[in-house]
Amino acid sequence: xxxxxxxxxxxxxxxxxxxxxxxxxxxxxxxxxxxxxxxxxxxxxxxxxxxxxxxxxxxxxxxxxxxxxxxxxxxxxxxxxxxxxxxxxxxxxxxxxxxxxxxxxxxxxxxxxxxxxxxxxxxxxxxxxxxxxxxxxxxxxxxxxxxxxxxxxxxxxxxxxxxxxxxxxxxxxxxxxxxxxxxxxxxxxxxxxxxxxxxxxxxxxxxxxxxxxxxxxxxxxxxxxxxxxxxxxxxxxxxxxxxxxxxxxxxxxxxxxxxxxxxxxxxxxxxxxxxxxxxxxxxxxxxxxxxxxxxxxxxxxxxxxxxxxxxxxxxxxxxxxxxxxxxxxxxxxxxxxxxxxxxxxxx
Amino acid sequence: xxxxxxxxxxxxxxxxxxxxxxxxxxxxxxxxxxxxxxxxxxxxxxxxxxxxxxxxxxxxxxxxxxxxxxxxxxxxxxxxxxxxxxxxxxxxxxxxxxxxxxxxxxxxxxxxxxxxxxxxxxxxxxxxxxxxxxxxxxxxxxxxxxxxxxxxxxxxxxxxxxxxxxxxxxxxxxxxxxxxxxxxxxxxxxxxxxxxxxxxxxxxxxxxxxxxxxxxxxxxxxxxxxxxxxxxxxxxxxxxxxxxxxxxxxxxxxxxxxxxxxxxxxxxxxxxxxxxxxxxxxxxxxxxxxxxxx
Numbered sequence: 001x002x003x004x005x006x007x008x009x010x011x012x013x014x015x016x017x018x019x020x021x022x023x024x025x026x027x028x029x030x031x032x033x034x035x036x037x038x039x040x041x042x043x044x045x046x047x048x049x050x051x052x053x054x055x056x057x058x059x060x061x062x063x064x065x066x067x068x069x070x071x072x073x074x075x076x077x078x079x080x081x082x083x084x085x086x087x088x089x090x091x092x093x094x095x096x097x098x099x100x101x102x103x104x105x106x107x108x109x110x111x112x113x114x115x116x117x118x119x120x121x122x123x124x125x126x127x128x129x130x131x132x133x134x135x136x137x138x139x140x141x142x143x144x145x146x147x148x149x150x151x152x153x154x155x156x157x158x159x160x161x162x163x164x165x166x167x168x169x170x171x172x173x174x175x176x177x178x179x180x181x182x183x184x185x186x187x188x189x190x191x192x193x194x195x196x197x198x199x200x201x202x203x204x205x206x207x208x209x210x211x212x213x214x215x216x217x218x219x220x221x222x223x224x225x226x227x228x229x230x231x232x233x234x235x236x237x238x239x240x241x242x243x244x245x246x247x248x249x250x251x252x253x254x255x256x257x258x259x260x261x262x263x264x265x266x267x268x269x270x271x272x273x274x275x276x277x278x279x280x281x282x283x284x285x286x287x288x289x290x291x292x293x294x295x296x297x298x299x300x301x302x303x304x305x306x307x308x309x310x311x312x313x314x315x316x317x318x319x320x321x322x323x324x325x326x327x328x329x330x331x332x333x334x335x336x337x338x339x340x341x342x343x344x345x346x347x
Numbered sequence: 348x349x350x351x352x353x354x355x356x357x358x359x360x361x362x363x364x365x366x367x368x369x370x371x372x373x374x375x376x377x378x379x380x381x382x383x384x385x386x387x388x389x390x391x392x393x394x395x396x397x398x399x400x401x402x403x404x405x406x407x408x409x410x411x412x413x414x415x416x417x418x419x420x421x422x423x424x425x426x427x428x429x430x431x432x433x434x435x436x437x438x439x440x441x442x443x444x445x446x447x448x449x450x451x452x453x454x455x456x457x458x459x460x461x462x463x464x465x466x467x468x469x470x471x472x473x474x475x476x477x478x479x480x481x482x483x484x485x486x487x488x489x490x491x492x493x494x495x496x497x498x499x500x501x502x503x504x505x506x507x508x509x510x511x512x513x514x515x516x517x518x519x520x521x522x523x524x525x526x527x528x529x530x531x532x533x534x535x536x537x538x539x540x541x542x543x544x545x546x547x548x549x550x551x552x553x554x555x556x557x558x559x560x561x562x563x564x565x566x567x568x569x570x571x572x573x574x575x576x577x578x579x580x581x582x583x584x585x586x587x588x589x590x591x592x593x594x595x596x597x598x599x600x601x602x603x604x605x606x607x608x609x610x611x612x613x614x615x616x617x618x619x620x621x622x623x624x625x626x627x628x629x630x631x632x633x634x635x636x637x638x639x640x641x
Binding site for chain 1: 434439444445447448451454562572576609610612621629631639
């Protein structure tokens with residue numbers, strides 16, 4: 001039984017997965033993820049894909065809001081910019097998917113820096129409201145720059161291919177999503193072990209102290225905006241290639257709030273938290289639908305409450321997690337794990 | 348020129364209503380440093396309570412109005428006691444998200460209770476539009492403006508002269524000093540929520556009277572952010588001025604630019620102005636610069 005946490009070398013101290021047990025379970029998870037598409041049907045694969053895309057976006061927001069402490073109410077707009085960039089590049093220049101992916105990220109990152117630029121002079125709530133302004137303004141452009149975005153009718157793109165394989169199917173796209181999610185999670189986990197990532201955390205904890213320690217606040221906040229919206233752009237590119245069509249309605253303020261809810265429910269500033277949160281918030285509507293279907297036999301109009309009930313449950317989840325479990329699902333999971341690890345010697 | 352004056356007057360009228368809603372927001376922010384993203388939903392609930400009283404129960408306007416105030420006050424009290432009291436001293440993001448969650452709950456509940464159909468009010472004010480020279484102002488808008496200004500004035504008087512108002516101002520200024528002068532700071536927080544909720548619900552009632560009620564009426568609450576940030580989050584005078592600026596800007600921009608780009612300018616223009624003003628004055632026009640110590 002493991003009772004202590006002893007590290008004998010720096011390598012062991014810096015390891016991401018500190019025990020062989022966690023490495024074993026991680027391997028198990030990968031095997032499971034690799035078998036999954038062969039067992040699952042079309043619907044489950046679809047759910048897996050949209051969950052994966054949500055994870056990438058949530059990981060991005062987690063860098064900006066969770067690690068660097070800058071609240072962004074405009075994350076959906078960045079996902080939208082990535083999606084539109086990818087769609088336009090694929091349609092007009094016929095660029096391959098593999099090239100669209102980084103370019104979509106880069107376009108989002110560019111606008112992320114633009115939105116982050118006011119952080120030179122303001123912070124906190126005022127900065128939060130500028131991101132809200134960005135959301136509103138970008139949404140306006142999605143709708144009204146019709147020559148580029150197709151207005152409210154949106155754009156359609158052809159099924160993407162990768163190395164000659166068709167990845168337009170749910171099965172094919174699953175592998176793309178899986179690889180991107182793994183890369184995104186690894187990159188953002190390692191980011192927090194570098195100078196830049198630690199600077200983000202210092203800024204979140206106390207910006208003035210961070211500045212006194214020699215961190216250039218403005219520059220690092222811009223880095224945070226850039227990396228966060230880069231991941232958002234990647235998520236957007238995946239999103240448009242998955243659904244193969246795009247309209248401005250897909251990126252409203254509500255979607256930005258949903259991303260924030262993901263990282264809060266999961267656990268702010270925690271990579272695993274962002275992943276759990278994204279999975280949880282994507283599955284909740286499905287679970288609700290199943291429950292209501294069950295009630296439909298007793299009360300036939302139950303389904304008409306689906307949408308408002310989703311809104312209410314969504315709100316309650318945010319409030320309850322913040323009041324009772326501010327560190328989110330990640331913390332709950334650690335507690336459950338510790339309970340079993342220490343059982344039966346509780347104290 | 349007539350077109351300009353028309354836009355200007357309706358901008359001023361709408362601005363007065365924005366000022367009232369922003370007042371509800373600033374009251375809460377000043378006392379508790381909580382930025383209330385559910386202001387729009389408080390408006391919506393106020394409008395629905397009025398609809399229920401006057402249309403479903405057939406009560407006359409004045410009793411319905413009193414019930415709205417009581418209901419809104421109760422809502423504010425409930426929200427403060429059950430949720431926001433636990434959030435004191437939490438990081439900004441938690442507080443922002445709690446009020447966003449609250450707005451989601453209220454919106455969903457309203458849709459479950461009153462359905463998502465459009466509901467309109469009975470005529471509250473005389474129908475005849477106001478005519479000044481060549482200008483014609485819709486009566487709903489004009490009377491709404493008058494009611495909004497009257498409410499703002501009542502709140503201003505309470506703050507200036509009533510004992511409660513002075514105590515609230517003291518709490519906002521320096522909590523510790525207020526404590527030592529025997530002010531019950533906690534009940535001041537509750538009171539701020541009650542007042543804020545009442546101000547927002549009267550605003551919602553006026554807007555509902557102009558354009559009817561729907562669960563997404565609270566979306567108008569988003570426009571409150573340009574209003575309050577323009578004026579500076581902690582300035583009541585700034586909120587009133589910000590209300591007028593936003594009302595006028597959105598009407599002028601909507602009137603002149605909408606035909607050029609095909610609509611929607613009205614909603615985005617206040618935010619563009621907001622970003623421009625914040626570039627020059629990071630704390631809004633009248634906001635206090637926070638002095639931070641380590």
